[in-house]
Amino acid sequence: MGALSIRHVIKRFGPVEVLKGIDIEVQDGEFLILVGPSGCGKSTLLNMIAGLDTISSGEIAIGGRLVNDLSPKDRDIAMVFQSYALYPNMSVRDNISFGLKIRKVPKDKQEEIVRRVAKTLQMEPLLSRMPSQLSGGQRQRVAMGRALARDPALFLFDEPLSNLDAKLRVEMRTEIKLLHERMKTTIVYVTHDQIEAMTLGDRIAVMKDGVVRQLAHPQEVYDNPADLFVAGFIGSPSMNFIRCPVIEESGRAAVLLEESGQKFSFHAPDTAQTALKQWVGKEVIMGIRPEQITDRSPWSGDNPHVLSRSAKIEVVQPTGPDTLVLIHLNGTPVNCRVHPEAGPQPGKQMSLMFDLSKLVFFDPQTEKRIS
């Protein structure tokens, strides 16, 4: 039995369709990420799961129970908000126990739950403080505590880390993941940050314009993006897209490239051969991730898919662990991720290793994946 079923859910605001038929099944204990740019409908979907917004058509079931017409309080859910939404006039203790009080949980039981939650999140010393006396990270923790106290069937997170500074965000991210692994709760988590999506999720639903573009395991989304949008959205710096004509070379499909006036070709990987042969004589968009273009790679020696080429470096951007190098292929700027020790210099030529085993190809018109 799924913890959450979203079946063909549509949301209209007047004549505008903001969600165009969403279908998602979430298993018990699963961590699902809804990710996408602002305005893609991910927060609307979350609000509809919570019951804070109505559904135009379709069904939502939590724990096998249809909740379309249930109010938020009867849906057995808890939610953590971006602005924390702590009640400013109540102490941390009262914030955590407010929902229990409303539900008329006995006093001693309330005390016990508050103590347990405070212990889990290590915030016992904060219990009698007011929200205004807490730091951003502590407030976030209290907001999570409030959700935990209720022990619901489903946790909803609405961009919970967006208001934190970068360092704290990474810390809290780890904490949320740890919490999930310990408590085995079902979580639906909305974010616009693709790193959060990659690190936290069991599965990621990438959304755009009210449609789920891809719903898969993070690594699958990363390696096998369903379309041009997903490929560009997940990963930082994002995948390089190069327009190139498809040719046939000694019986194999290949794409034609040009660098500083020199032409060369990349043979498509075996898995892409059949599909790409249909495109011979036409143009496709080739996608290659920055880390697939490096100075040297441990497995380059015996890997038949690795091709060495020299290219002129335009810009060098050190990030610490590796250095981003900008070159031009077919007139398009292309980011490459090289080791800092390689000592790239702008304006100089550099020998680069292209890993062709993970090349992806897209239809320039529909932006769908070819292979």
Added chain:
Amino acid sequence: MAEAYRTQTAGGQRVGRILIYALLAVFALYYLMPLFVMLTTSLKTLDDIRAGNLLSLPRQITFDAWVKAWGTACTGVECNGLQGNFKNSVSFVVPAVLISTLIGAFNGYVLTQWRFRGSDLLFTLLLIGCFIPFQVVLLPMAQTLGYMGIANSVVGLIFVHVVYGLAFTTLFFRNFYITVPAELTKAARIDGAGFFTIFWRIILPLSPPIIVVCVIWQFTQIWNDFLFGVVFSSGQRQPITVALNNLVNTSTGVKEYNVDMAAAIIAALPTLFVYIVAGKYFLRGLTAGAVKG
């Protein structure tokens, strides 16, 4: 040149400061002058008033005028002073202020946290209420009070002031609550709180600054109101502002300026009191909506 100019500005700034403070002091004195004249005149005897000039200090301080204004001065046919009318005013001002503030808070809560189709239009229409002059509603209001059977009663006067004050109190609370994040209400709804629970337990406890603003505003407006008081009440039930007018305009006998002044101060005391007690919250509340904490 530049050097000299720079050293001059330091001195120039000091001179500017002194000028500003001097000017402010002059203005303060100018505005305090009427109060000074009222206070001193109310403490003088009638002979003293006739002998001296407006600004002279009393030769002999006496509270007779105050006692008379409170207890025995004539306001029309009765000669019981202002005491009865003072109580009248309190008896309808306090409920009218409390009721209009509470309803305003409720309206503001609904208009911001529970938006519905046309809620903005409703708010705009309510706002127009702020611009309707008293005189326009006098006749229809008199008729309405008659239909409702509460004409010429304290309840009627409370009703008029509540209805007229709603536009303002709603405006205050709506503009205050618009800064309360919507997520707060959402969180409370998920926690299981209903419409009224959220209002009493979450929203109202956030509101003291704006409640103070609203109470001061409404208290001043309703206490100082003359027109509704004179039209919708009569005789024994008249508010203090109407009684003060009658007292001062009595055309029989000697003009007792000291009694007039004492009566005017008595009539103004409650609003002064409210300002002094809650004044510092007033400014704080007015700016609370503008600057996000």
